[in-house]
Amino acid sequence: MAELARTPLFGVALTIVVYVLAEALYARLRAPLAHPVPVSIVTIIVTLLLLAVPYDAYAAGGKLLLFLLGPSVVALAVPLYVQRARLAERALPITAGILAGAVTSIVTATLTAKGLGASHEVVLSLAPKSVTTPIAIGLSERIGGIPPLTACAVVLTGCIGAALGPELCRWMGLRDPVATGLAVGTACHGIGTARMLEVDALGGAVAGLAIGLNGLATSVILPLVLRWVG
Amino acid sequence: MNRGLLAGLALLLAFQLAGEGVAPLLPLPIPGPVVGMVLLLTALGLRVVKLEWVKGAADVLLSRMGLFFVPAGVGVIAHTELLRREWMPIVAALLVSTVAVLAATGFTERAVARLRGRRRG
Numbered sequence: 001m002a003e004l005a006r007t008p009l010f011g012v013a014l015t016i017v018v019y020v021l022a023e024a025l026y027a028r029l030r031a032p033l034a035h036p037v038p039v040s041i042v043t044i045i046v047t048l049l050l051l052a053v054p055y056d057a058y059a060a061g062g063k064l065l066l067f068l069l070g071p072s073v074v075a076l077a078v079p080l081y082v083q084r085a086r087l088a089e090r091a092l093p094i095t096a097g098i099l100a101g102a103v104t105s106i107v108t109a110t111l112t113a114k115g116l117g118a119s120h121e122v123v124l125s126l127a128p129k130s131v132t133t134p135i136a137i138g139l140s141e142r143i144g145g146i147p148p149l150t151a152c153a154v155v156l157t158g159c160i161g162a163a164l165g166p167e168l169c170r171w172m173g174l175r176d177p178v179a180t181g182l183a184v185g186t187a188c189h190g191i192g193t194a195r196m197l198e199v200d201a202l203g204g205a206v207a208g209l210a211i212g213l214n215g216l217a218t219s220v221i222l223p224l225v226l227r228w229v230g
Numbered sequence: 231m232n233r234g235l236l237a238g239l240a241l242l243l244a245f246q247l248a249g250e251g252v253a254p255l256l257p258l259p260i261p262g263p264v265v266g267m268v269l270l271l272t273a274l275g276l277r278v279v280k281l282e283w284v285k286g287a288a289d290v291l292l293s294r295m296g297l298f299f300v301p302a303g304v305g306v307i308a309h310t311e312l313l314r315r316e317w318m319p320i321v322a323a324l325l326v327s328t329v330a331v332l333a334a335t336g337f338t339e340r341a342v343a344r345l346r347g348r349r350r351g
Contacts (some may be wrong), residue, residue, distance in 0.1 A: 011301070019297045037296040041303035048307065055308045062301025068291065069298040071242040073263035074249065075288035077270035081281065090343060097339030104334035109327035116319035122312070126323050130331055133302055134261035148309055153324060155303035160328045162296065168329060174336040179343075183336035187328050194296040210335075212264045219258045 005053045011061020018043045032167055037191055038159040073132070073190070076208035079197070083205040086178075094182055098210055101186035102217040105130040106225045121146055127226060128218060129153040132189040135215040139222055154189065161188020162195040166203075177203040185210030238287025241279065245270040 004010060022036035022043065048058055080087065087094065109126045118126075125145035128136040133154050140150035165184040174180050177200045184192040185207030193211055197204030249266025256265070273279040306313065313320070 015297070015300050019300060035296075037299055037303070040297075040300045041306075044300065044304050045307050048304070055305070058304060059301065062304060065298050066301045067298075069295075070246045070263045070266075071239065071287075072291040072295045072298060073261075074242045074246045074266040074270055075284070075291045077245075077267045077274060078281070078285055078288035079292070080267075080271055081274040084275075090339075092346060093339045093342035096342040097335045100338035101331045101335030105327055105331045108330040109323045112326045113319045113323035116322055118316050118319035118323070122316050122320065126320065126327075129324060129327065132261070132264070133299075134263065138261070146309075146312070148305060149312060151302055152306045152309060152313075153320065155299060155306070156321075157324050157328055158299060159303070160324065161332075165328075165332065168332050169336055172333055172336070174332075174340070176340065179336040179339045182339050183332040186335040187331035190295060191299050194292075194299075197292055197295075212267055215264055216258065216260060219260065 005051070006057045006060065008061040008064055010053075011058045012064055013061070014044060014047065014058070015040070015062065015065055018047070033163045035159070035162040035195060037162050037194070041155070041159070069133070069190070073211070076193075076211065079201070079205035080209055083202055086202060087206065087209065090178060094178070094206065094209070095213070097179070097182045098186050098213045098217055101130070101183070101210075102214055102221060103225060105187065106218070106222060107229055110226070110229050122149065124226070125149040126153050127222060129157045130187055130189065131215045131218045132211050135219060139219060143222065143226060155191065158188045158191025161192030165192045165195060166199050178206050181206035182210050186214045189214070234283075234286050235290065236287075238284045241284050242266075242270070242287055242291070245273070 019036055019040045022039040026034050026036050106127050109129055110123050113123045113126050124143050125140055128139040133151055136150050136154045137147045140147045161184050165188050166180055169180040169183055181196050181203030184196045189211050193207040196207040246263050246266040248269055250262030253260055253262040253265045
């Protein structure tokens, strides 16, 4: 068993089996909080702890699945291209929304953490939490955060967005699919976008656009905003 | 896997590779896959790449994108010590900030769209 758990097959098989079951559960319950991403993460963590499998053994297979994130990000060009006419019409409001979101993300995350007594390194690690994992890790390194903690913060943020992003927008009174998709993509990057693609095709395309643009915007303004709030 | 899907995956990987090659030359730390996305969008716009060549593979990957994030999330168990100590400010900051960003982004988009609409109308 211990030998088998060290092969990449174990991590890949466990993740896909759990995810497929979580998807089936989600299809039954239709409750946003039961989104397959957070449910799978918790189930796999519990499984690893119960079987006493070290994280490194799981990661050997996990890395293979993580690899597919790269071509998936490239694939976001497809919904963008399909929806290009409707997006070009609203280029200015979309840009303004993303900039507002990028600044709000850094300011509210750092000030809340600081106010509640988090250590300086943790505060810095949370600053890039709304951008996609590869950009967030690079930024965390540059500003003196703890990159693995940033990766956790990014995924947790994404899970909030996948579970409740479209619902929170509706409760706040946002009904427009472009505004909702933009908000979910800017706040919750790829995981939020995955959920948005299930909810609405146009909203999903806008969310995909927001991943790239918020990554760009945050890369530029993070050092400037941190000088002010950090 | 049929030939169309495999060809689509090959194109996506080729654009990612091109993106990774171009990314280090840019003045900002933009990840290779994001650059690859911009390159593919440009190629689709210029009709160098036809939509039907990549659509099948892109739809398959995008419909399961959540799956690829799961291993990154499981990574939290490597940092239990830090999380045990500071979980409260971390979780609170993420919740507060996520709601704030959703509101700031969504309402700014709406406000600017409405302002522009009024000017036009």
